[in-house]
Amino acid sequence: MGDSNTQEIIKEYILLNQNQIYRLAFSYVHNKDDALDIVQESIYKAMAGKRSLHKSDSVRPWLYRIVVNTALDFLRRKKREAVPHEDILLRGESAADDRYEDIDLKRALDSLPDMYRSVVVLRYFEDLTLEEIAGILNENLSTVKTRLYKSLKLLRVEMSEAE
Incomplete structure (x- = not known):
């Protein structure tokens, strides 16, 4: 090119x-x-x-x-x-x-370490595939999957504490 x-x-x-x-x-x-x-x-x-x-x-x-x-x-x-x-x-x-106007969700996202927040934002707010996220973050696919799973688990805990 x-x-x-x-x-x-x-x-x-x-x-x-x-x-x-x-x-x-x-x-x-x-x-x-x-x-x-x-x-x-x-x-x-x-x-x-x-x-x-x-x-x-x-x-x-x-x-x-x-x-x-x-x-x-x-x-x-x-x-x-x-x-x-x-x-x-x-x-x-x-x-x-x-x-992303939900204040509890915003606070919960802010509480995540950068490497976890990046995966959640790129997957659910920017609608990227896991393969695209792996390329963006320069990580292998299994690492991205693990981080996404861990992020969602952390968010569930954070969100349930906020209720």
Whole structure:
């Protein structure tokens, strides 16, 4: 695939799927500005790394991998920089644009470790197959299945405690 052809394919995919890409970033950070920053950085990384998209690859899992990794890097940086009460302030922000409006579910998802939350968000909110998730997270399929099972078990416990 030529560089200009690859770039056009990526640009077209981003334009057609910008809401889903934003929603994926937002599901990690729960903040409009941070989600937009992650999307912008992800697009930059995608364009800079367009050679890593091979003809046999689908743009969707390739780009989602970039967004997920960028969001996780952002959260790690933020955790290192965070002051004690900042987390409480961020959780109080309005999630009006978030389609995951169930507060108990949001809290339960937030309580999951990143590796488990990623699997749940990609499977149930982004409707990706387990094989696509394995590619995005750069894990083997059995690891993804195990994490999904463990995530659902943890969510059941968290949700039942919230009732």
